[in-house]
Amino acid sequence: MRRKAPRGTMQLLLLACSFALAGYAGVRLLADDWLGVALWFVGAALLHDLVLVPLYAAADRGLVRVFGAAGHRDRTMYVRVPAALSALLLLVWFPLIGGQTDRRYRMATGLSADGFLARWLLITAVLFAGSALLFLLRLRSRLRRATKERPPVAH
Numbered sequence: 001m002r003r004k005a006p007r008g009t010m011q012l013l014l015l016a017c018s019f020a021l022a023g024y025a026g027v028r029l030l031a032d033d034w035l036g037v038a039l040w041f042v043g044a045a046l047l048h049d050l051v052l053v054p055l056y057a058a059a060d061r062g063l064v065r066v067f068g069a070a071g072h073r074d075r076t077m078y079v080r081v082p083a084a085l086s087a088l089l090l091l092v093w094f095p096l097i098g099g100q101t102d103r104r105y106r107m108a109t110g111l112s113a114d115g116f117l118a119r120w121l122l123i124t125a126v127l128f129a130g131s132a133l134l135f136l137l138r139l140r141s142r143l144r145r146a147t148k149e150r151p152p153v154a155h
Contacts, residue, residue, distance in 0.1 A: 056087070078135045082127035089120060 030037055060080065067076050095101040096116040105113040 075135065078131045082124070082131045085127055086120075086124040089123060093120065 060076075063076055063079055064073060067073050090097060093116060096105060096113050097120050099113065099117070102113040105111070
C-alpha cells in the first residue's frame, strides 16, 4: 500500500515551487531595465496605497452606510463582488480599454484594439445583472421559506 505524503509536505513543496517560479520571473523581468521596473513597482505601490485604497474604502463605507441605513447591510456583497471584479478587469486591461496602446497592440498581435471599452462595459453589465439575479433568487427563496413557516391564520 502506497503511503501519502503529509499535507504539510505538499504545501511546503508547492510554496517552494512558487518561490522558484517567482524568482525566475523576477530575474527575467529585471534583466533588461531593472531601474525602470523598480520605479514602476514603487510607483504602483504608492498609487495603490495613497490614492486607490482611500478611494475604494470611501466608496465601500458609503455603500455600507446606504445599506445599513435601510437595515440590509448583508446585501452589500451583491454590489461589492461585481464591482471588485469589474475594477480588477479595468486594472488589468486599462491601457487597451482606455485606447492608449492601439498602435503597439496592433503591431504586436496584428489585431485591432477597438472594442475593449465596449466589451468591458458589457462584462460589467453582465456581472451586475448576474448579481441582481442571484439576489432576486435568494430573496424569493427566503420569502417562500418565510410563508411556509408562518402559522395558519385562524378565522
